[in-house]
Amino acid sequence: MTSSSDHPLPMTFNGAPPLSGSVTVPGDKSISHRSLMLSALSVGESRVEGLLEGEDVLATAAAMRAMGAQINRDSDGIWHIKGVGVGGLLQPQTALDMGNSGTSTRLLMGLIASHAITATFTGDASLSKRPMGRVTEPLSRMGASFTSSPGDRLPLTMRGACPAVPLDYRLPVASAQVKSAILLAGLNTPGVTRVIEPIPTRDHSERMLRGFGAELEVEVEADGTRIITLRGEAELRPQTIAVPGDPSSAAFPIVAALLVPGSKVTVGNVGLNATRAGLIDLLREMGGNIVIDNPREVGGEPVGDIVVTASDLKGVEPDPARAPSMIDEYPVAFIAAAFAEGRSIFRGLEELRVKESDRITTMAEGLRAIGVTVEELEDGIIIEGTGGALLPGGGPIATKLDHRIAMSFAVAGLISKSGVTIDDMRPVATSFPGFTTLLQKLGAMP
Numbered sequence: 001m002t003s004s005s006d007h008p009l010p011m012t013f014n015g016a017p018p019l020s021g022s023v024t025v026p027g028d029k030s031i032s033h034r035s036l037m038l039s040a041l042s043v044g045e046s047r048v049e050g051l052l053e054g055e056d057v058l059a060t061a062a063a064m065r066a067m068g069a070q071i072n073r074d075s076d077g078i079w080h081i082k083g084v085g086v087g088g089l090l091q092p093q094t095a096l097d098m099g100n101s102g103t104s105t106r107l108l109m110g111l112i113a114s115h116a117i118t119a120t121f122t123g124d125a126s127l128s129k130r131p132m133g134r135v136t137e138p139l140s141r142m143g144a145s146f147t148s149s150p151g152d153r154l155p156l157t158m159r160g161a162c163p164a165v166p167l168d169y170r171l172p173v174a175s176a177q178v179k180s181a182i183l184l185a186g187l188n189t190p191g192v193t194r195v196i197e198p199i200p201t202r203d204h205s206e207r208m209l210r211g212f213g214a215e216l217e218v219e220v221e222a223d224g225t226r227i228i229t230l231r232g233e234a235e236l237r238p239q240t241i242a243v244p245g246d247p248s249s250a251a252f253p254i255v256a257a258l259l260v261p262g263s264k265v266t267v268g269n270v271g272l273n274a275t276r277a278g279l280i281d282l283l284r285e286m287g288g289n290i291v292i293d294n295p296r297e298v299g300g301e302p303v304g305d306i307v308v309t310a311s312d313l314k315g316v317e318p319d320p321a322r323a324p325s326m327i328d329e330y331p332v333a334f335i336a337a338a339f340a341e342g343r344s345i346f347r348g349l350e351e352l353r354v355k356e357s358d359r360i361t362t363m364a365e366g367l368r369a370i371g372v373t374v375e376e377l378e379d380g381i382i383i384e385g386t387g388g389a390l391l392p393g394g395g396p397i398a399t400k401l402d403h404r405i406a407m408s409f410a411v412a413g414l415i416s417k418s419g420v421t422i423d424d425m426r427p428v429a430t431s432f433p434g435f436t437t438l439l440q441k442l443g444a445m446p
């Protein structure tokens with residue numbers, strides 16, 4: 001499967017026999033982006049094993065090369081990155097094409113904000129609709145300047161400032177991308193940059209910055225607010241990194257195995273960082289039989305093998321405070337809710353409206369198209385579960401350049417009467433190369 005083709009790639013997923021077997025999923029997307037960026041800012045050579053070779057991460061690799069890093073993959077699949085040192089990024093000679101990737105765009109804007117270089121960012125139709133003001137606003141305060149398309153959107157040209165001005169910033173939106181952009185800008189900024197995070201989001205940047213030798217401290221207040229301080233003009237030391245499997249990708253085989261009666265599946269080597277593990281907690285609350293085997297630590301991140309046995313699920317009304325810990329997993333959680341017993345009410349999910357698609361509307365339309373009763377809310381969705389009765393099926397589902405929508409409805413197809421057709425599977429290559437092969441390996445499709 002590749003998105004390099006100019007033509008949509010429709011595909012139908014049909015009701016499946018029990019899934020079984022043991023699989024692994026590709027490397028964590030968030031950790032992969034960060035490992036390339038921080039390696040590119042170190043002096044010397046870093047090695048990265050298990051890097052996600054999806055289009056989003058390859059866009060980050062291309063951008064770091066364009067700014068001076070030497071990045072190569074050897075025949076064993078290990079990536080070797082020779083960095084330029086903090087402050088050493090070079091002026092890219094052409095526009096940086098970010099494809100579909102919000103993480104690449106926002107984190108790279110942070111990196112460039114404290115270097116005296118000019119860069120233009122472009123992206124696909126989905127990325128060009130997404131708001132960038134959340135990063136351009138704080139980065140402007142650090143001294144960077146921006147010329148963007150209306151509504152702070154791509155295409156956008158920025159000029160970094162050197163020296164930049166350190167920032168003390170309270171996040172107005174729970175976003176790891178905004179937090180990371182500011183911290184990355186802080187790396188080449190004199191003095192102390194401070195980010196205050198009222199609602200915790202994924203902390204891979206903090207862990208990895210420390211791992212590379214940056215002076216970074218995290219203080220947690222009684223109400224859970226996190227205060228992250230980073231001393232600038234850092235010197236980063238090259239590292240050897242093992243990237244764990246992506247819990248956001250593992251979510252699809254996990255939910256598929258819970259829903260298809262008689263299934264038993266192991267997804268090995270999955271990252272279990274608490275700031276990412278919200279879906280597992282939610283599925284367990286719904287009655288899902290999920291066991292973590294062999295819990296261990298790999299490269300500063302908790303990892304385990306996830307053993308899933310098909311279970312009868314019941315509806316839920318999850319606490320919105322949990323949203324950041326499973327933000328990309330809501331689409332597939334909605335599929336689980338559609339097959340559960342009773343009603344599920346999801347609220348506090350405004351952020352889903354600014355992902356690759358508006359994931360509340362796209363999911364509501366898609367679920368209706370396959371015969372599920374839903375009510376769309378301003379900040380969420382109400383889903384009436386079938387109680388384990390097969391979903392009627394149908395389609396084609398409009399995926400709107402959104403990989404997670406495509407994979408979520410593929411899972412829905414496995415528990416459908418007449419199959420679910422996805423209009424275009426190409427976006428899956430952004431985060432999960434080998435998705436359909438993995439479903440075949442589990443026996444979910446021919």
Ligand SMILES: O=C(O)C1=C[C@@H](OP(=O)(O)O)[C@@H](O)[C@H](O)C1
Pocket residue numbers: 029030031103174175176177178180202327328351
């Ligand atoms: O920092 C990251 O790697 C990511 C943060 C999240 O975005 P937000 O920060 O916009 O919530 C998430 O949706 C995205 O897939 C990856």
Ligand SMILES: C=C(OP(=O)(O)O)C(=O)O
Pocket residue numbers: 056100101102103104328355356404431
């Ligand atoms: C929102 C996502 O990614 P990004 O913001 O990097 O495009 C995602 O992968 O679901």
